[in-house]
Amino acid sequence: MIILYHGGGAGVTELLGPTLPSADWKKIAAAAKRLAKLRGGKRAAELWDEYEFELLEGTNYFGDEFAVLHASVDVEAYAYFSEAAANPASKASFRAVADAISEIGPFTRFVAVSLETEEAVIPVEPPSPRVTSEAVDRALKDAENLIQTSGASSAVDRVHTALHGYLRAVLDRRGVDFAKTAPITLLFSLLRENEPSVKDVGTRSEDLLRMIRAMSAVVDALNNIRNEASGAHPAEDVLAEAEAMLAINSTRTLLHYLDQKLDD
Numbered sequence: 001m002i003i004l005y006h007g008g009g010a011g012v013t014e015l016l017g018p019t020l021p022s023a024d025w026k027k028i029a030a031a032a033k034r035l036a037k038l039r040g041g042k043r044a045a046e047l048w049d050e051y052e053f054e055l056l057e058g059t060n061y062f063g064d065e066f067a068v069l070h071a072s073v074d075v076e077a078y079a080y081f082s083e084a085a086a087n088p089a090s091k092a093s094f095r096a097v098a099d100a101i102s103e104i105g106p107f108t109r110f111v112a113v114s115l116e117t118e119e120a121v122i123p124v125e126p127p128s129p130r131v132t133s134e135a136v137d138r139a140l141k142d143a144e145n146l147i148q149t150s151g152a153s154s155a156v157d158r159v160h161t162a163l164h165g166y167l168r169a170v171l172d173r174r175g176v177d178f179a180k181t182a183p184i185t186l187l188f189s190l191l192r193e194n195e196p197s198v199k200d201v202g203t204r205s206e207d208l209l210r211m212i213r214a215m216s217a218v219v220d221a222l223n224n225i226r227n228e229a230s231g232a233h234p235a236e237d238v239l240a241e242a243e244a245m246l247a248i249n250s251t252r253t254l255l256h257y258l259d260q261k262l263d264d
Contacts, residue, residue, distance in 0.1 A: 073114070
């Protein structure tokens with residue numbers, strides 16, 4: 001999904017049905033288009049007609065409710081809108097459209113397009129760890145917002161920060177000494193060495209310990225990806241959307257597992 005306008009707050013995680021009955025929406029749409037054209041949204045209003053945008057109910061992980069002006073488009077149009085999303089003039093035009101709808105009808109937080117052949121990606125649910133810190137909470141919220149507004153590649157750095165902060169918080173609570181500059185890989189190793197509940201994996205321990213060791217490799221790879229292929233540092237090549245979501249989902253899975261294992 002490409003976000004053409006984001007009116008603040010958390011991102012959209014799910015699109016539901018139409019916000020209004022068809023007849024009511026047609027009346028509001030006609031008036032909103034005219035108003036938007038008078039307020040600098042002429043190009044967006046023209047695209048609205050061309051690609052048959054509809055107003056859908058949207059929600060997110062925080063339970064917010066809002067409207068999303070949305071269209072499903074073909075590959076060529078999707079590429080065009082991808083460029084438009086980065087153009088300040090286009091952003092202003094789509095803002096005028098969203099503002100016009102909000103003034104006349106339902107509050108419209110987003111304008112967005114999806115690829116017609118695009119299947120919905122179901123991400124691993126963002127964790128809410130019991131052992132946490134202000135930095136961890138902020139990084140998790142930032143990651144969720146970035147996934148929805150800028151794409152998954154922009155959020156890799158934030159999930160890395162969340163995991164890093166989580167490991168620091170857990171080790172601090174357990175009185176394990178580590179340097180303030182300790183990398184995420186060392187912190188995960190210290191947790192595995194010092195936390196009995198992580199060592200005790202129950203039945204099929206040999207196979208499960210292989211999985212834990214594999215997660216160590218995931219942490220190591222995430223560290224490299226964050227430093228060399230994310231928005232954390234200037235990089236010529238960043239992860240594509242699918243690979244970025246793989247990194248994010250893997251990290252979220254690890255956080256869910258550790259939070260369940262660590263009984264506080």
